[in-house]
Amino acid sequence: MDKKVPFVNFKRHWEKYGKEFMGVVEDRLSRGELILRQDVLDFEKNIAELVGTKHARGVNSGFDALHLSLRALEIGPGDEVITVDHTFVASIAAIHFAEAKPVLIDVGDDFNMNVSQIESVITSKTKAIMPIHLNGRMCDMETIMRIAKSKGLAVIEDAAQALGAKFNGKIAGSFGEAGCFSHYPFKALGALGEAGAVTTNSAEIDEKILLLRYHGIARDEARTQKMFGFNAVLDNLQAAILNAKLKHYNEWISRRLEIAEKYREGLGEIKDLRLPHFDDKRYFDVYQNYAIRSDKRDELQKYLESNGIETQIKWPVPNYSYDWYPYEQKPLPNTEKICREVLSLPMYPELTNEEISYVIEKINEFYL
Numbered sequence: 338m339d340k341k342v343p344f345v346n347f348k349r350h351w352e353k354y355g356k357e358f359m360g361v362v363e364d365r366l367s368r369g370e371l372i373l374r375q376d377v378l379d380f381e382k383n384i385a386e387l388v389g390t391k392h393a394r395g396v397n398s399g400f401d402a403l404h405l406s407l408r409a410l411e412i413g414p415g416d417e418v419i420t421v422d423h424t425f426v427a428s429i430a431a432i433h434f435a436e437a438k439p440v441l442i443d444v445g446d447d448f449n450m451n452v453s454q455i456e457s458v459i460t461s462k463t464k465a466i467m468p469i470h471l472n473g474r475m476c477d478m479e480t481i482m483r484i485a486k487s488k489g490l491a492v493i494e495d496a497a498q499a500l501g502a503k504f505n506g507k508i509a510g511s512f513g514e515a516g517c518f519s520h521y522p523f524k525a526l527g528a529l530g531e532a533g534a535v536t537t538n539s540a541e542i543d544e545k546i547l548l549l550r551y552h553g554i555a556r557d558e559a560r561t562q563k564m565f566g567f568n569a570v571l572d573n574l575q576a577a578i579l580n581a582k583l584k585h586y587n588e589w590i591s592r593r594l595e596i597a598e599k600y601r602e603g604l605g606e607i608k609d610l611r612l613p614h615f616d617d618k619r620y621f622d623v624y625q626n627y628a629i630r631s632d633k634r635d636e637l638q639k640y641l642e643s644n645g646i647e648t649q650i651k652w653p654v655p656n657y658s659y660d661w662y663p664y665e666q667k668p669l670p671n672t673e674k675i676c677r678e679v680l681s682l683p684m685y686p687e688l689t690n691e692e693i694s695y696v697i698e699k700i701n702e703f704y705l
């Protein structure tokens with residue numbers, strides 16, 4: 338075996354599926370099916386079916402999904418949205434660009450929103466809670482929905498990393514007013530470029546997303562101009578690719594679960610490691626990432642790197658700690674601790690058993 342285990346391996350993905358996807362691309366290009374064609378409509382039907390919502394709209398990215406959802410819910414200047422810092426910066430940026438204020442609370446040991454802190458930060462300005470289902474694991478939606486309902490708050494789920502994950506048997510993106518997905522190429526369901534989706538059970542929100550994503554122009558025959566909007570439509574070619582990829586999605590998730598189980602078996606005995614297995618039957622995790630925690634994280638990462646194994650730190654510092662961060666924010670101790678300890682191991686369906694064994698072997702060797 339070539340002693341290199343990259344963090345992602347698109348080349349291998351392409352070797353396996355490239356021919357199938359090129360067939361789709363060639364067909365759509367030869368027919369000029371470029372903008373808002375049938376593939377986008379099919380994708381929206383497929384996602385709504387998978388998530389179990391009445392509607393879904395294809396947009397250009399996970400960021401657009403979040404930003405447009407906030408705007409569709411008329412959340413803006415003077416409003417506050419409760420979320421976490423331990424997320425990709427785009428979640429917080431979406432609130433910022435909707436001109437509302439992000440109010441960040443801490444996360445628990447499963448990397449997700451510590452729901453016991455929500456009520457303490459609710460003010461008269463709070464309009465929504467934005468749970469982030471990180472690493473393919475959902476937040477405690479029972480508590481979040483209960484609080485939201487009792488306080489009259491909207492819930493916008495950032496499900497960018499959680500397509501197919503479940504809580505109490507219900508799928509990510511089907512709990513709140515809106516569910517937001519990213520289909521960035523290295524997501525579990527990734528396009529060949531930027532892509533995203535919004536799911537909702539509300540016809541009104543769905544209609545607003547439709548207008549906001551394409552210059553405020555209605556899809557009626559007259560193409561009525563109804564408002565100002567953005568240009569954030571899902572590209573038709575990407576929709577066609579995503580539809581083709583959806584046929585493989587269950588198989589890919591099964592493989593992710595298999596890899597997670599192999600990591601658990603091979604690394605479970607190492608005292609310094611905290612693995613992402615939380616044994617709570619309410620959750621079905623899809624392992625978008627396999628994020629471990631270690632007190633010796635930096636040395637471990639270096640050791641793996643010197644053995645050809647690529648890992649990533651998501652994320653090394655909280656977003657609020659940057660000089661340019663524009664909002665006042667209390668420190669979040671568990672978020673900061675996770676920043677010091679977290680390390681993501683390679684996790685993708687094309688990873689071979691040999692590569693997984695090699696990663697396990699080298700981690701065990703580090704702790705000898």
Ligand SMILES: Cc1ncc(COP(=O)(O)O)c(C=O)c1O
Binds near residue numbers: 495518
């Ligand atoms: C949790 C989370 N939210 C939002 C996003 C933004 O998605 P995109 O990169 O498609 O804009 C991502 C993407 O990495 C993400 O992981």
